[in-house]
Amino acid sequence: MEDFFEANLAIISRRWPDVGQRICNADFPDSVEIDESGTEPALVVNGLHLSSIYDRLREAELQATLIPASSERAWVYGLGMAVLPRVLLMRSVLKRMNVVLFNPKIAKAVFHLIDHRDWLNDERVELQWHADHSDVCFPFSLNPPSLQLAEVSAYRLRDLVSLTLATPHIQKKHETKEADYRKRLDENESFIAQDGDVKFFWDESKKHSIVVIGAGPTLSQHYGYLKAHRDKHYLIVVDAALKPLLEAGIKPDVCVTQDPTEKGVLRFFSGISDEALAGVSLLYFPLTPGRILTDWPGPRFVSYTQHPRYQLLLQKYPKGTLFSAGSVIHPATDLAVKMGGNPVILMGADFSFPGGDSHVLGSPAHSTSKKSRKFDWLVNGYGQKVQTIANLKGYLRDLESYILKNPEVIFINSSKDGARIEGTVYSDEVSL
């Protein structure tokens, strides 16, 4: 088989010397095969086909539809077998195209096995590393397996691209539930009218360190610290961590609940005695199941999110709003920030399955994961890969975006076993 590496590299090194250097220094992927079982051969890298084995041009033409035909700019995430860049370069209207590489090993294999000189020589092309991109650029298209094969340092950009693509699906799912949500809002209106405003907490102006307690498996690592230093911190716990925290003998100041599904959320509260909850406030959202509100023995406070469905209620019963992006850890963290917490200490915010556990032991949501290729990966505080799933990746990236928008606040991640959260420092790097 002909080797095109030197010919391809000559162009890359001339036009983008840093890219050329990185590819030169890279090893080959663990596994590279050619699948010739279809009508067109395709590279299979680490078990993933980089293109169709039947009609890769049609496939790339479909991918190219993500970029409007009139666009003068295009970003292509992932190289694949470079069919998509070629398809886009056929557009005379296109003036500039950035092809973003996610893994030097894959690039090395692809540049060895395929002649890319035609499109690499096109003046409109800019070849870049993922590291040059801190956020998603629009309009973009992609070679999906190239993102799945991303190197560890490209995980954040990979997830931001995936999150962008998944957003319409997530919105569609919520739209199907909108009628039920309207009914719930009607049922909860009297609570919303009477209960306290989340702004009560902001007025408290605690101005001290606030701990946001998530239900990740690493929460149990901190029980000893929390017991010993309970008076030093204000504790905000998410609903899924309430039971295990109380069982560990630690009483939080406020519990935040957001999940509107009864099946998902009632279990977090069932069986807890009124005595155990004495003095604990509940912060909820307008879609919280009514049974949680009627059963809660202590003070209740309500918050809105930015969602347009709350606009009418907000006008009728003006109260504060918290940041929300799918996980209860988001409003819990925003509450800590709005209360003036600095630092904000995150415990049990793992966004992953360290040790194979989904949640902290004792949480009704706890389960043990089985090893499966269906898992995604994130990087933990030690730089090692840790199992996760798609929605947790999305929650993590949304929290990171929130953190980056609040640079005046120090966010402390208390465990290195869970996913690394960009914008946080680790507790062993600061004094609590």
Added chain:
Amino acid sequence: MTTAEESCRELIRRVAGAFRLGMEADGNAAFVSFVDCYIPLLDKIPPQRAQVAQPLLQKIFTAQQNRDYLYLADLLEYGGLPF
């Protein structure tokens, strides 16, 4: 073509399209609908033809399990699933 068959073919287009565009959540949701639609159809296919489906379905499920989505899209669109 029966309505059920039309639905299955439409779902195949949706699954394959979503996976080729990197829309994993959409693709997986449509894949579940496809399986729910196609499996009952197997009972209505002559046994000889239905037998062809078994190894192909096995490959399809393996590709989905391995998240080898472009290959999965190919198997669905070009693999020759019997109807």
